Amino acid sequence: MRVDVVSIFPDYLAPLELSLPGKARAKGLLDVRVHDLRDWTHDRHRTVDDSPYGGGAGMVMKPEPWGEALDEVTAGSDPVIVFTTPSGEPFTQKVARELAAEEHLIFACGRYEGIDQRVIDHAGAWGRVREISLGDYVLNGGEVAALAVTEAVVRLLPGFMGNPDSLVEESHEDGLLEYPVYTKPAVWREHAVPDVLLGGNHRAIGEWRHEQRVRRTARRRPDLVAASALPDDTSLRLAQ
Numbered sequence: 001m002r003v004d005v006v007s008i009f010p011d012y013l014a015p016l017e018l019s020l021p022g023k024a025r026a027k028g029l030l031d032v033r034v035h036d037l038r039d040w041t042h043d044r045h046r047t048v049d050d051s052p053y054g055g056g057a058g059m060v061m062k063p064e065p066w067g068e069a070l071d072e073v074t075a076g077s078d079p080v081i082v083f084t085t086p087s088g089e090p091f092t093q094k095v096a097r098e099l100a101a102e103e104h105l106i107f108a109c110g111r112y113e114g115i116d117q118r119v120i121d122h123a124g125a126w127g128r129v130r131e132i133s134l135g136d137y138v139l140n141g142g143e144v145a146a147l148a149v150t151e152a153v154v155r156l157l158p159g160f161m162g163n164p165d166s167l168v169e170e171s172h173e174d175g176l177l178e179y180p181v182y183t184k185p186a187v188w189r190e191h192a193v194p195d196v197l198l199g200g201n202h203r204a205i206g207e208w209r210h211e212q213r214v215r216r217t218a219r220r221r222p223d224l225v226a227a228s229a230l231p232d233d234t235s236l237r238l239a240q
């Protein structure tokens, strides 16, 4: 997979060199290129923003550098262009799976009050665009969101995970949160590991883990339980 990131703070994307995306790069699964939007400006001040038409607080990112940047980075390919913005669709594991099936992603990281809407409309007229939000809060810019989305996507690439089974059981893969996990010692600061996990009865362990997942989800994320196939009375009972 190729990932291009366009930002006015390319140094923000340095973690893409580390850890997980770094491992994917070393394995040849990922080709990441980070670009400075200001490389596509033509004035002495390398201007990327201007005041909003219609008035209002803050500045808006100008369309011209974005247009040139996206033309150049897109050239010869059919990417999904991801605009990271608090006004986007919520980022979920489902979206991560969809993006992981792509060969080329371009992240356009907005700052200030956002990017001139015509950039997004133009990109959408010519190719595939997703506007994605990391969550219902406002960051200073889209860079952290681009990092988070890249990390969630890259770990789904075939061949990335040493043990692909670890992808199957985790939170959000099937709509439930993950069960609690424990390791040695069996008692730590007077807290004991649940007996069922010490007994070696795999059927009982499986049932206990499933119940823990439903309980956790019902307590912490009733919105997920409502969207899942569990009968209402099960989740209500377990949430008590």
Ligand code: ADE
Pocket (backbone or CB within 6 Å): 084, 085, 086, 132, 133, 134, 135, 136, 137, 138, 139, 140, 141, 142, 145
């Ligand atoms: N830029 C600013 N806030 C954001 C958010 N919540 N998600 C994605 N991009 C953003």
